[in-house]
Amino acid sequence: MNEFIATGISIAALIGTWLAVPQIQNWLKNREERLEPTTLGNLGSAKQYDGALAPGVVKADRSTLSALQRTLPSSDMQWLHEKDFAGAFGDESVKSVEHFAYSHTGPEDEFLDHELESMRLELKNLTKEFIWVLYQHTDSLNPGQDRQIRKIPDQYENDEYSDRLLFQKAKEINDAAESAWEKYQHLIRRGRLKLALSDSREED
Numbered sequence: 265m266n267e268f269i270a271t272g273i274s275i276a277a278l279i280g281t282w283l284a285v286p287q288i289q290n291w292l293k294n295r296e297e298r299l300e301p302t303t304l305g306n307l308g309s310a311k312q313y314d315g316a317l318a319p320g321v322v323k324a325d326r327s328t329l330s331a332l333q334r335t336l337p338s339s340d341m342q343w344l345h346e347k348d349f350a351g352a353f354g355d356e357s358v359k360s361v362e363h364f365a366y367s368h369t370g371p372e373d374e375f376l377d378h379e380l381e382s383m384r385l386e387l388k389n390l391t392k393e394f395i396w397v398l399y400q401h402t403d404s405l406n407p408g409q410d411r412q413i414r415k416i417p418d419q420y421e422n423d424e425y426s427d428r429l430l431f432q433k434a435k436e437i438n439d440a441a442e443s444a445w446e447k448y449q450h451l452i453r454r455g456r457l458k459l460a461l462s463d464s465r466e467e468d
Contacts, residue, residue: 350434365391
């Protein structure tokens with residue numbers, strides 16, 4: 265009887281150990297992640313870091329954010345948001361957007377924080393799409409002049425003037441402008457918040 269009880273206890277212990285192994289492994293894995301030091305390598309694409317950023321990262325990314333805003337001011341992006349491209353416009357109004365879209369390609373222009381850098385790349389792609397659609401659908405009204413005035417040319421369908429085609433092209437430009445504007449707002453707001461929160465946590 266005692267041997268039977270002892271055998272039963274041993275089997276129960278083995279079953280309990282077998283059931284606990286995955287939990288122990290998960291606990292050890294989570295413990296290693298909790299104890300893993302925060303380095304720039306941890307902020308890369310392999311792992312999105314959502315805690316307070318290191319002071320050096322905050323300083324570098326704040327400088328990057330300021331440089332981005334100097335190149336692409338909010339006032340210029342606000343103009344994109346409000347402009348109806350069914351009408352004429354001066355190409356000077358979109359020069360900052362064009363400059364940002366096709367410049368700012370060096371490593372010094374990148375955010376160290378993975379989330380912010382992903383958003384910056386998305387913004388670059390959206391501004392490129394906007395510039396491409398804009399120049400595809402508009403022509404210069406004063407070729408050869410330093411300051412170009414551009415407009416969607418009159419559209420014709422079956423040899424008749426077509427408002428429908430004109431407004432269709434205007435909508436494509438307006439939609440591209442709006443997408444860039446929304447991504448710009450999101451990046452600036454998220455960047456300012458994330459850097460400010462990291463500062464406050466560092467002070468704590």
